[in-house]
Amino acid sequence: MAIDTYALPVIRYPSGKIKRTEEIIKKTTIAIRKLLTMHGAIHPKSDITRLYLGRKDGGRGLRSVQQTVKEKEQSIKAYAASMATSDKLLAEFRSDALTIELRPDDEKIDWHMKPLDGACHRQVFKVGDLYQTYMWLNKGNLTANTESVIITAQEPVLPTRQLQTKIYHTRDDPRCRLCKDSPELAACIQHIIRGCKQLAGNTYTERHNNVAGVVFRSLHDEYGINKPQDWWNGPGKVNENDRAKFLWDFYIQTDKHV
Template structure:
């Protein structure tokens, strides 16, 4: 939100007056992502496309420099065309000026189309409501690091044993380091490990049950514990 509000207007204001080279928006996007990565707002190996999607649809809501420049140039074109008929000088200028078309930015390709990182998005779209599933991203009640970690887990880019051979090419044993029974994937860690079932899963279940219990107490006017 801060980048969209304070940084991008600096780029938007001179757009249409100062010519952008084809590479400049891409380089600026890369520099921005590097800063986000350094400060924990973008997990390493996460896809860039999701970064530029609206939060209510599962993205981070950042405006791309490429898209900002494109939108502003289009707005100027529309405005110039609307008054060119009554302004001879502007009409001559418009016919003589060729607006540079920026090439399509591959970084903004729909992330749910990615074969590996987009698997979670496709699965949710088939079985549930994507808007309600992604509502946690619009609340703003998580730290930047926690939010990035959850999104990295959804995109399956956390350094699990199954992923390490694909990235580092250093491991042959793909089995879970706790139960040794199945490949160590994100899905296995979340709901398939026998060792975690004895502790972590029970704790998660009780936390969720506590939320449901307190909500029912509120709805039916029942007394509820003062502390969680």
């Protein structure tokens, strides 16, 4: 937002009047990405195409310098064309090349179809709601560094041990650093987020309870059951009134072992 608000207008305003070569535009674009990388907002190996996609589509929403320059040039040419009939000077300025290609949709498709970068997106597309999935990008309540880490994990280019072994060739053993059992998979880092035995008894349970706590509080509001005032206080084992009963982290005896 800061780049779009403060930096790009400086480039946008003289565009169409001052000629900028493709080389200068490219250097400026690289300089912006370099600064963002230095401050941890972009991973060095993150997908560039996704950086310029809209946030509702799973991108970072950054406007490119090239698009900014071309949009301004196009608007000037369009204005010249509309006024050419009444202004001789603008008639001479008018250019026949009024159509200009901005960011094409096929780039978006290319990102989705990339074997690694688009793998997580394709999995979500099969079973989930993309709008809800990428809502966290639209909310804007995360730091750029946190946002970068999440997207890096989705693409996936986090330095898992399998990635270091198979792609970077900087390690000989691809096995998990915690359980020493399964490899730390690169594709959507499945092992780390759901398959490590060392994390199963505590970290996974805590993550599950954090999500369940949101459901717990919503249902308690709906059924009029008192809940803890502070979000970090967990619910009791049994919460009930004359309308409903909620059991939290409760052992249930079944006929067969589950």
